[in-house]
Amino acid sequence: MNTEFESVIGLEVHAQLLTSTKIFCGCSTKFGNPPNSNVCPICLGHPGTLPVLNKKVVEFAVMLGLATNCSINERSIIARKNYFYPDLPKGYQISQFEEPICENGFIEIELEDKSKKKIRIKRIHMEEDAGKLIHDQGDDTLVDLNRCGTPLLEIVTEPDISNAKEAYSYLSSLKQILTYLEICDGNMEEGSLRCDANISIRPKGTIELGTRTEVKNMNSFRNVERAIDFEIERQIELVEEGGEVIQQTLLWNADLNEAFPMRGKEESHDYRYFPDPDLVPVVVDEIWKSELEKRLPELPQKRKVRFVTEYGIPEYDSEVLTSEKEIADYFEETVKTTKNYKSASNWIMVDVLKVIKDEKISITDFKLSPENLGKLINLINSNIISGKIAKEVFPEILKSNVDPEIIVKEKGLIQISDTSEIEKAIDEIISQNEKQVEEYKSGKDKVFGFFVGQVMRATKGKANPQIVNDLLKQKLSS
Amino acid sequence: MSVNNKQVEQIAKLARLKFDENEIENLTKDMNKILDYMDQLNELDTDNIEPLSHPLDLSNVMREDNLKESISRDDVFKNAPSHNEEFFKVPKVINK
Numbered sequence: 413m414n415t416e417f418e419s420v421i422g423l424e425v426h427a428q429l430l431t432s433t434k435i436f437c438g439c440s441t442k443f444g445n446p447p448n449s450n451v452c453p454i455c456l457g458h459p460g461t462l463p464v465l466n467k468k469v470v471e472f473a474v475m476l477g478l479a480t481n482c483s484i485n486e487r488s489i490i491a492r493k494n495y496f497y498p499d500l501p502k503g504y505q506i507s508q509f510e511e512p513i514c515e516n517g518f519i520e521i522e523l524e525d526k527s528k529k530k531i532r533i534k535r536i537h538m539e540e541d542a543g544k545l546i547h548d549q550g551d552d553t554l555v556d557l558n559r560c561g562t563p564l565l566e567i568v569t570e571p572d573i574s575n576a577k578e579a580y581s582y583l584s585s586l587k588q589i590l591t592y593l594e595i596c597d598g599n600m601e602e603g604s605l606r607c608d609a610n611i612s613i614r615p616k617g618t619i620e621l622g623t624r625t626e627v628k629n630m631n632s633f634r635n636v637e638r639a640i641d642f643e644i645e646r647q648i649e650l651v652e653e654g655g656e657v658i659q660q661t662l663l664w665n666a667d668l669n670e671a672f673p674m675r676g677k678e679e680s681h682d683y684r685y686f687p688d689p690d691l692v693p694v695v696v697d698e699i700w701k702s703e704l705e706k707r708l709p710e711l712p713q714k715r716k717v718r719f720v721t722e723y724g725i726p727e728y729d730s731e732v733l734t735s736e737k738e739i740a741d742y743f744e745e746t747v748k749t750t751k752n753y754k755s756a757s758n759w760i761m762v763d764v765l766k767v768i769k770d771e772k773i774s775i776t777d778f779k780l781s782p783e784n785l786g787k788l789i790n791l792i793n794s795n796i797i798s799g800k801i802a803k804e805v806f807p808e809i810l811k812s813n814v815d816p817e818i819i820v821k822e823k824g825l826i827q828i829s830d831t832s833e834i835e836k837a838i839d840e841i842i843s844q845n846e847k848q849v850e851e852y853k854s855g856k857d858k859v860f861g862f863f864v865g866q867v868m869r870a871t872k873g874k875a876n877p878q879i880v881n882d883l884l885k886q887k888l889s890s
Numbered sequence: 891m892s893v894n895n896k897q898v899e900q901i902a903k904l905a906r907l908k909f910d911e912n913e914i915e916n917l918t919k920d921m922n923k924i925l926d927y928m929d930q931l932n933e934l935d936t937d938n939i940e941p942l943s944h945p946l947d948l949s950n951v952m953r954e955d956n957l958k959e960s961i962s963r964d965d966v967f968k969n970a971p972s973h974n975e976e977f978f979k980v981p982k983v984i985n986k
Contacts, residue, residue: 431955432955432956432957433955433956433957433958437958438953438956438957438958438959439958439960440957440960446976447976447977448963448966448967448976448977448978449960449963450960451960451961451966452958452960452961453961456966458969464951464952464953465951465952465953466952466953466954466955467952467953467954467955468954468955470952487949489943489944494904496904496905496906497983498978498980498983503905511943545983546977547982547983551982552972552979552980552981552982553979553980553981553982553983554974554976554977554978554979555977555978555979555980556976556977556978557978682900682904684904687943687944689944689945691951692944692946692948692949692950692951693943693944693949693950694949694950694952695949695950
């Protein structure tokens, strides 16, 4: 068969919210506490208990809605989604069905050819998380209900995503927005951001959607990409061999690089949603909405554009610096001290980010203050130290956040710009290396580097490299 | 609208309830009586009436995000038919 296929993808993302307490009770949402210690009669689903909605969850939902161009429903309803599974002691999950809090938004992503594409967001709704089941210890399934009732936002796209790369890009943008808003830490590995993909294929150019499958259990950005590629290929092969795609849920196995059909929970998808009589409607009026709008930070795309126009740094730099809010904040703090924006950008993109990556820390745990980094850059700019010396000073000041001006003075690292001192060193080196002088004069330009090295060694790296270059050229050609 | 025995069995299954044939028969009858009553209500013209999602005329009953103490493990497991020191135990459910 020669039919060409195209894939159609929609994503459902669950974002765990950074509230201190659960969505319907005052239990802690803290991760990593002993099993079944953050629970109370409400999240245990005991009869006669009354859930009360956490106001912060509504605020976070509205903020995300505004940041993703959604319309905020003035009135939204909380519903019960009924299913029986031991991770939910009540026998239903409190969620939203009809009239979710946000609808009809979009996130703009950048494609490989730099063009933009809008991925429409169908809805964002609030719901509670379920508990955790452990199947592989002993004869029974063990249940930890600490996570039960942790607030989630579910963000559902329209089937606007065409391939794994776009899915990756959408997910990165969404994570960036969530972390800029400081409502979710965006950590896929730890499960605070989870992504399910609905995937179908159809002959290229046709409109009707094919039967879709749902792929779950992808716990990293890379795995989302790989799982989508896998599933598209599986469906195409199946259809080309005359088979038919059946609607089913698959679980991604990252070790085997394959997705397998899930069994068990699925037998019936009859959730019998109905409005939860325990929870009254949520009304977000214009006043509340505009208050929340004022609380929105500058969002990543806007900040990226501003960095280019305000600081005159290249677009690439701006993209790297604004990839995380904390890195962008660090940059802006640094340029309060130094006006050399490009240099600040270079130091952060190369030196600072390298330390962070090597030590696997976040920039908020990076000890060197932006002010001291700014001072270091100023020392280079004003020719007090050379760039080379600065690279040596950097590791010394970063561990305990030392003022570079102090260390430069203490260690006598101030650059020698005094031409007579440098001249003296050059004269000595020229007289000691006649052979190399001859070589240079006979046209071997490479030897020049040898002289620079010698002068630098003689001055312990403190000679101003520009002056060294100029003087050497002058002396060697005389 | 009406339901048959098979649908009632399905509803019972979703709720993890077990009934014998006789009980199902009676439940089907009862449910159909309820549905008949609903049909009677359907005769009313409700075109210009907004659907009611909650019987109380209330909105925005919310709490601040303030931490409250959880309950002790002893209390947590008090009503559990099976547990160890840390976890509830349930019959193994197939997952993967």
